[in-house]
Amino acid sequence: MIETKSLPTQYASQPGPVQTSSGKTLRTDEMIINMGPQHPSTHGVLRLEIVVEGEIIIDVIPHIGYLHRCFEKHAEHMTNYQQVIPYCDRLDYCAAINDEHSYVLAVERMLKIELPERVEYIRVVMAELQRIASHLIAVGTFGIDAGAFTPFLYAFHDRELILDLFEMTCGARLLYNYFWIGGLSHDIPPQFVDKAKQFCTYFRPRIKEFNDLLTYNEIFVKRTANVGVLPKDVALNYACSGPMLRGSGINWDLRRDDPYSVYHKLQWEPQIGKGEMGTVGDVWDRHIVRMREMEVSLSIIEQALAALPEGNVQAAIPKRIRPDAGEVYARTETPRGELGFYVISDGSGTPFRVKARAPAFVNLSVLPAISRGCMIADLVLIAGSVDIVLGQVDR
Amino acid sequence: MTAEEILNSLKAKFGDAIVEAKLDAPQPWIVVNPSRTKEIAFFLRDDPATRFDYMMCLSGVDYNNGKLGIVYHLFSMVHRHKIVLKAFCTKEQPHIQSVTSVWATANWHEREAFDMYGIVIDEHPDLRRILLPYDWEGHPLRKDYQVPEFYNGMKVPY
Numbered sequence: 001m002i003e004t005k006s007l008p009t010q011y012a013s014q015p016g017p018v019q020t021s022s023g024k025t026l027r028t029d030e031m032i033i034n035m036g037p038q039h040p041s042t043h044g045v046l047r048l049e050i051v052v053e054g055e056i057i058i059d060v061i062p063h064i065g066y067l068h069r070c071f072e073k074h075a076e077h078m079t080n081y082q083q084v085i086p087y088c089d090r091l092d093y094c095a096a097i098n099d100e101h102s103y104v105l106a107v108e109r110m111l112k113i114e115l116p117e118r119v120e121y122i123r124v125v126m127a128e129l130q131r132i133a134s135h136l137i138a139v140g141t142f143g144i145d146a147g148a149f150t151p152f153l154y155a156f157h158d159r160e161l162i163l164d165l166f167e168m169t170c171g172a173r174l175l176y177n178y179f180w181i182g183g184l185s186h187d188i189p190p191q192f193v194d195k196a197k198q199f200c201t202y203f204r205p206r207i208k209e210f211n212d213l214l215t216y217n218e219i220f221v222k223r224t225a226n227v228g229v230l231p232k233d234v235a236l237n238y239a240c241s242g243p244m245l246r247g248s249g250i251n252w253d254l255r256r257d258d259p260y261s262v263y264h265k266l267q268w269e270p271q272i273g274k275g276e277m278g279t280v281g282d283v284w285d286r287h288i289v290r291m292r293e294m295e296v297s298l299s300i301i302e303q304a305l306a307a308l309p310e311g312n313v314q315a316a317i318p319k320r321i322r323p324d325a326g327e328v329y330a331r332t333e334t335p336r337g338e339l340g341f342y343v344i345s346d347g348s349g350t351p352f353r354v355k356a357r358a359p360a361f362v363n364l365s366v367l368p369a370i371s372r373g374c375m376i377a378d379l380v381l382i383a384g385s386v387d388i389v390l391g392q393v394d395r
Numbered sequence: 396m397t398a399e400e401i402l403n404s405l406k407a408k409f410g411d412a413i414v415e416a417k418l419d420a421p422q423p424w425i426v427v428n429p430s431r432t433k434e435i436a437f438f439l440r441d442d443p444a445t446r447f448d449y450m451m452c453l454s455g456v457d458y459n460n461g462k463l464g465i466v467y468h469l470f471s472m473v474h475r476h477k478i479v480l481k482a483f484c485t486k487e488q489p490h491i492q493s494v495t496s497v498w499a500t501a502n503w504h505e506r507e508a509f510d511m512y513g514i515v516i517d518e519h520p521d522l523r524r525i526l527l528p529y530d531w532e533g534h535p536l537r538k539d540y541q542v543p544e545f546y547n548g549m550k551v552p553y
Contacts, residue, residue: 065526072511073535109421236472239450239500252472329422329452329468329479342454342466355454357468365503394526 030058033376037066041145041380044390046364048383055375060368064361067394075354081107081321082181084354089175091339091356092392094137097130097166098334099392100179103354105260106330106341107181110323118311119183120262124304125196126166126178127261127332128297132203133162134335135290135297138387142287143214145384146223151214158206161199168192181321183314193305200298207294215291224287225278228370228382235281238366241359242337243293244386247273247286254333266303268296283385290387322349336360336387360392398423401445401478409435414483424466424479429491432467432482433518436497439469439478446473450498455508459538461486463514465505467494484514486537493519511536 020026036047045066051059071091075084088103089096101123108115140155163173169188170178178185214220230240235248245252253270255263271292273285325347331340337359344353363386371382396404398418402425405413412428412435427435439447447469454466467480482491493516495502505516506525513534516522524531530547533540543551 065524065528068526070535076536234499236448237499239498250472257475326420327422331451338451340452340468342452342468344456352459353454353456355452357452357454361503362500365500369499 028053035379037063041383042390043141043384043388044393046383046388046390046393048367048379050376050379052376055377057371057374057376057379060371060379062364062367064364064390064393067390069391069395071356071395072354075351078350080349081323081351084351085180086175086177088356089177090391091358091395092134092334092336092360092389093174094389095130095134095335096175097126097178098134098332099339100176101127101261102330102332102334102339103341103343104179104181105332106328106343107321107323109328109330110326110343110345111181111317111321113182113315113317115183115315116311116313117262117309119313119315121304121308122184122188122313123179124261124263124266125301125308126169128300128304129162129165129196131297131335132294133159135294136162138335139210139214139287139290142381142384142387143220145380146214146220148214148217148220151210154206154210154213158203161202165192165196165199168195180314182317183312187313193308196301196305200302204295204298207291211291215288221277221284223378224282224284224381224385226282227278227378228283228374228385229279230281230366230370232281234366234369238362238369240337240363240366242333242335242363243286243289244337244363244366246270247289247385248281249273249275249285254331254338258331260330260332262304263300265307266300268300268303271296283381286385286387320349322347331357334359336389336392337363356392356395358392358395360386360388360390361395364388364393396444396474396476398425398478401425401439401476404442404444405435405438408438422468422477422479424481426481426483429465429482429484430517432480432492432494433497435480436467436494439480440497446471447478448472450494450500451477453494453501453504453508455512455514455536457512457536457538458483463489463512463537465491465508465514489514490517491515492517495519510534513537 030053033050036042037045047063049061078084088099091099136155136159140152143151167173170176230248232248235245249272251272271289273289277284323345327344329342331338340357342355343351346352371379402416412431414426416425439445449470449472451470452468456464462483464483470477508514510524510527
């Protein structure tokens with residue numbers, strides 16, 4: 001089961017026999033260490049079985065499933081299509097809006113309904129606000145992984161302001177059930193647009209402050225540059241997506257390349273890793289992609305708020321949703337990458353099959369490939385840079 | 396390439412391994428022989444005209460008529476086209492060939508299909524359960540699945 005791959009050469013120490021000063025050879029051995037399931041750096045209940053020789057990792061075997069909640073089985077046993085939406089919230093609890101977006105998009109494509117334009121714009125605003133909130137968790141906890149506690153407090157303070165905006169809109173702060181099939185559960189309140197614009201003005205300088213505090217901090221750069229390098233071809237072969245893929249220098253963003261909602265009407269560019277501090281695709285690149293994506297999201301929010309049309313927030317849909325027998329795979333760009341829902345309908349009122357293609361699940365599967373040959377201390381950073389949410393990995 | 400061109404090139408290369416196809420669906424799909432998925436996948440990935448280098452999704456399905464299947468959603472970053480492959484097997488002979496050697500991402504997806512549907516993935520490098528405990532009995536996403544009363548002495552329905 002355990003397969004030893006050739007080690008990269010950038011490390012000074014290689015596993016193997018150790019010579020003492022008197023010329024004797026010390027016996028060395030592989031050792032298996034368990035990291036998790038309850039470990040602060042695994043960001044949830046994930047167990048990593050690490051095979052090490054000295055401090056160098058020979059192999060990592062992730063054991064997942066501790067948080068398995070039978071999402072797909074539940075989805076087949078609901079009484080209608082709408083009831084699946086709250087369960088989608090709970091997949092990626094750090095970015096619930098984006099999960100809902102993907103699922104309702106799949107069902108709407110099956111029903112072939114047109115949405116009022118106002119719905120699409122509000123959806124874009126909400127999805128981008130949620131992306132910032134999710135990236136703030138990602139970079140904040142990533143700072144903790146690297147030993148910097150203060151940025152985490154900055155990040156959570158700003159995330160709080162976004163959650164206030166959501167609370168104002170739909171009453172919930174974490175799991176919203178806000179996107180409904182054919183529209184939204186509520187229109188935005190009258191003061192929302194001003195508050196969201198205020199947030200954008202407030203938050204832009206904060207990104208720079210955060211960058212000064214963490215991203216360009218010399219200790220942080222030394223810990224993250226040239227670590228956990230994910231080459232382009234490996235990233236594609238493992239079907240990585242989101243900041244993992246863009247961090248490796250692949251200019252790919254579903255919002256632009258497989259357009260949905262109204263992203264194609266707005267002006268923005270995907271951010272990619274360029275290897276500024278080390279190699280393209282290292283841990284630092286994935287971090288800076290997230291930081292820059294927050295700025296992009298701010299600009300998308302501002303454009304969408306400026307163009308927000310008046311109108312209805314619910315399309316005319318039948319009371320009982322019965323898509324024709326058939327199947328659809330719809331994907332959206334969530335903060336973690338490509339979240340796809342493969343929905344099969346047999347013509348009845350409940351889905352026949354719902355498969356969630358979770359980006360965290362797929363991105364985590366590349367972890368063994370990129371951490372072989374690293375130090376144990378680096379594994380914490382590599383796992384942090386993948387930005388997993390175990391609710392989505394285990395579904 | 397359109398789905399029809401992909402189907403024609405597959406038919407020219409593999410003949411009877413291509414079982415059926417539905418090209419008028421919103422997302423056209425092609426059914427292939429479950430014991431030849433690997434060579435078909437290699438062809439689709441490496442042929443310069445198709446270049447399906449990105450596997451979006453791999454899902455197990457129970458069609459509730461004694462038939463199980465795996466659905467492959469493929470995408471090409473080079474040509475920006477999509478195709479859906481399907482491979483069917485029966486509940487009595489649940490065997491489908493692995494494509495992990497073609498797309499490494501299939502590794503965990505195939506383990507999940509094995510875990511949830513009991514589809515035995517032939518030639519898979521590491522076929523273990525992935526989401527459920529290793530000593531779990533049965534495959535829960537099958538339509539005829541009965542929830543066991545006890546798991547290691549613990550009552551399951553509460």
